Amino acid sequence: MRIAPLSLLISVSLLASSAFAQDTATVTGIESEISKKQAEYDNSTLILEKHLKEESQLQKQLELLRARSAELDKEKNQALDAMNEMYRRLIDDPTLDISNAQTRYQKAVVDHKQNKDDISMQLAAIASHRKDIEQIRVAKHTQLNTLESLKEQLATARVERLRNEFTREGTLEVNHTINCKRTETLAACEQRGQQMGLQKATKRFVDQIFANLTEERLVEPKRNLAGAQVKILSSHVVNSAFSGQGNYNVNLSVTMRGDVNSSRLCSLLNLDNRFCADYGSPLAGNYQPNYTTTYSDSQLTFSDSQDNNQVVSVSRMSEQPVSDYSVKKPVRVEPLPDLKKSKMVELTLRSNVYDDEVFIDGVSFGSTKLTTSLPRGFHDIEIRKRGYKSYKARLDLRKAQTINAKLVKEPEPIVAAVVATEQPTAAPVASIVNKTNTASIVVIPAGTFKMGDINGNGLANERPVVEKTIANSFAMQSKEVSVGEYEQFVANTGYKTEAEKNRGCAYYLNGEPVWEATLNWRNPGFEQDSDFPAVCLTYNDAKAYADWLSGQTGQLFRLPNEVEWEYAARAGKETEYPWGNEIGKNLANCGWCGSEWSNKSAAPTGSFSPNAFGLYDTVGNVWEWTNKKPGQSDVTVRGGAWNFAPSLARVSTRLILAPDFRANYIGFRLVRER
Numbered sequence: 001m002r003i004a005p006l007s008l009l010i011s012v013s014l015l016a017s018s019a020f021a022q023d024t025a026t027v028t029g030i031e032s033e034i035s036k037k038q039a040e041y042d043n044s045t046l047i048l049e050k051h052l053k054e055e056s057q058l059q060k061q062l063e064l065l066r067a068r069s070a071e072l073d074k075e076k077n078q079a080l081d082a083m084n085e086m087y088r089r090l091i092d093d094p095t096l097d098i099s100n101a102q103t104r105y106q107k108a109v110v111d112h113k114q115n116k117d118d119i120s121m122q123l124a125a126i127a128s129h130r131k132d133i134e135q136i137r138v139a140k141h142t143q144l145n146t147l148e149s150l151k152e153q154l155a156t157a158r159v160e161r162l163r164n165e166f167t168r169e170g171t172l173e174v175n176h177t178i179n180c181k182r183t184e185t186l187a188a189c190e191q192r193g194q195q196m197g198l199q200k201a202t203k204r205f206v207d208q209i210f211a212n213l214t215e216e217r218l219v220e221p222k223r224n225l226a227g228a229q230v231k232i233l234s235s236h237v238v239n240s241a242f243s244g245q246g247n248y249n250v251n252l253s254v255t256m257r258g259d260v261n262s263s264r265l266c267s268l269l270n271l272d273n274r275f276c277a278d279y280g281s282p283l284a285g286n287y288q289p290n291y292t293t294t295y296s297d298s299q300l301t302f303s304d305s306q307d308n309n310q311v312v313s314v315s316r317m318s319e320q321p322v323s324d325y326s327v328k329k330p331v332r333v334e335p336l337p338d339l340k341k342s343k344m345v346e347l348t349l350r351s352n353v354y355d356d357e358v359f360i361d362g363v364s365f366g367s368t369k370l371t372t373s374l375p376r377g378f379h380d381i382e383i384r385k386r387g388y389k390s391y392k393a394r395l396d397l398r399k400a401q402t403i404n405a406k407l408v409k410e411p412e413p414i415v416a417a418v419v420a421t422e423q424p425t426a427a428p429v430a431s432i433v434n435k436t437n438t439a440s441i442v443v444i445p446a447g448t449f450k451m452g453d454i455n456g457n458g459l460a461n462e463r464p465v466v467e468k469t470i471a472n473s474f475a476m477q478s479k480e481v482s483v484g485e486y487e488q489f490v491a492n493t494g495y496k497t498e499a500e501k502n503r504g505c506a507y508y509l510n511g512e513p514v515w516e517a518t519l520n521w522r523n524p525g526f527e528q529d530s531d532f533p534a535v536c537l538t539y540n541d542a543k544a545y546a547d548w549l550s551g552q553t554g555q556l557f558r559l560p561n562e563v564e565w566e567y568a569a570r571a572g573k574e575t576e577y578p579w580g581n582e583i584g585k586n587l588a589n590c591g592w593c594g595s596e597w598s599n600k601s602a603a604p605t606g607s608f609s610p611n612a613f614g615l616y617d618t619v620g621n622v623w624e625w626t627n628k629k630p631g632q633s634d635v636t637v638r639g640g641a642w643n644f645a646p647s648l649a650r651v652s653t654r655l656i657l658a659p660d661f662r663a664n665y666i667g668f669r670l671v672r673e674r
Contacts, residue, residue: 023161148645166260227261386609484530505536524664526601539659556673571612578611583646590620622667641665
């Protein structure tokens with residue numbers, strides 16, 4: 001028996017080899033870029049920590065200067081009083097020496113003025129330092145988003161590399177000997193020997209494919225789950241002979257190409273199934289490999305000139321020595337399938353909704369309209385869509401059939417309407433407010449929850465995880481404040497946003513935030529309608545709207561604090577997103593999330609299903625300002641955005657910004673006080 005070396009397997013197809021090298025170069029290049037960006041991010045973190053420490057020192061020095069200012073002011077007043085006393089005494093005694101009092105007062109005045117100058121210089125130094133800190137933070141956010149985006153690209157490249165490695169081509173030469181049965185003809189023995197030789201060749205071919213996977217250590221333990229197949233492109237008998245003892249020996253040369261169920265690649269690489277969404281259904285958790293060898297031709301023949309084109313499903317079979325393939329221990333080859341008596345039955349599924357997801361026996365098969373072939377027998381069918389009650393059925397599939405599923409919309413969450421107070425002089429404005437999204441206020445119940453990086457996938461500023469209690473229920477806008485709503489505020493007050501008054505608004509260009517003077521909430525750099533979230537607004541712009549709305553409704557509106565925001569966004573879950581730990585596809589508007597707006601623009605508010613509390617867009621769309629504590633200089637935004645990676649749209653992700661920062665990916669929503 002002789003097996004072609006691995007070098008032969010690879011060198012047969014130069015194009016394939018080139019593709020494998022290119023795949024590896026792509027993955028390696030991305031990994032190198034990730035390493036580089038990670039180093040830049042870590043360096044920025046160190047620089048930021050240094051600046052924050054320096055700012056803390058400057059603040060302490062400022063406090064000392066301010067404390068000294070009070071002392072110097074007291075000394076100046078005392079010196080002045082002393083000098084005035086000396087002047088009064090000088091009237092009665094012209095020979096009195098008052099130089100010491102004058103010197104003391106002069107020194108007190110100089111020291112007091114110097115201290116005031118020192119305070120002014122210290123404030124200028126702190127302001128300059130704050131600008132540096134703001135720039136470093138924005139740079140860090142950019143680096144972080146770039147880093148996470150590269151990880152998205154890496155996952156995609158790894159999947160594509162593995163797929164190409166499974167589908168490589170090559171030629172193997174295999175030698176096989178069997179004992180002819182006394183009851184079979186020489187032709188039958190020859191046919192059986194060649195079938196077993198072919199089976200051995202496909203097994204060896206798959207072994208070599210697995211052995212030479214770049215990520216073999218990760219994939220090999222899951223070999224039975226790969227659904228690996230081999231397509232025989234051509235085969236011929238190099239030589240064959242019968243021996244005098246009734247043995248038949250055959251030497252086969254077989255050219256093959258590998259194949260794999262591409263939808264299972266993500267499971268093999270421990271990746272989110274969304275990276276394999278374009279390949280079809282993900283891997284079922286209870287998948288069992290097929291332990292038979294099947295052939296697509298109606299018969300299996302070999303000759304020196306005839307080529308065969310067959311597909312062989314390869315399972316993980318134990319290696320057996322040639323002597324085991326004897327009359328005493330024959331290897332069973334399944335009979336060739338009769339397509340007329342196939343056990344597979346066609347099933348077509350349709351539903352009354354768009355963008356649903358079909359599960360058959362717990363495995364996702366994509367969206368309707370769907371046509372697939374299933375084994376005869378019982379199957380559990382489920383069709384899901386967020387916001388709808390799932391369609392479920394147990395089907396005894398015996399013949400081809402079509403199911404038309406009707407999904408019923410779930411009841412809307414409890415909503416409390418905003419009631420405008422009677423204000424005769426402002427009646428037109430109050431009536432306008434009632435027509436906006438502020439009329440959709442959901443009640444968030446009281447409760448206790450874990451806040452922070454529960455699953456260990458977050459940033460340093462999300463730790464440690466702490467338990468927080470919301471003692472009382474509160475109301476929150478179900479959607480982000482829209483362009484139309486902000487327009488009503490501006491029309492009523494004549495308010496000018498900070499972007500309109502100074503330097504415009506930031507947007508991303510090639511992964512970097514760029515300031516554009518012409519950008520503002522009316523013109524954010526992408527097309528928008530009145531139902532889009534209002535962006536390019538600073539923290540103060542959001543607060544100004546909240547103050548106006550409070551005055552118009554007679555109820556107190558404000559930005560949510562971080563605890564309230566995360567509690568409402570989690571909606572009773574401890575997962576990364578309201579629906580689970582994987583971002584999925586087209587469930588939210590964030591970078592690489594599979595929506596029509598991803599990496600293009602914000603989406604109309606409420607374009608995706610709400611969470612369990614009835615809140616829309618707590619994942620992606622635009623970052624949302626939260627309320628800062630008294631004396632706090634920076635503000636936190638939450639929720640991710642349309643041009644930020646999915647890993648930054650988790651419910652616990654925090655980005656810290658200066659209050660005057662504005663970008664076309666930052667908006668807000670409000671809470672209403674009890």
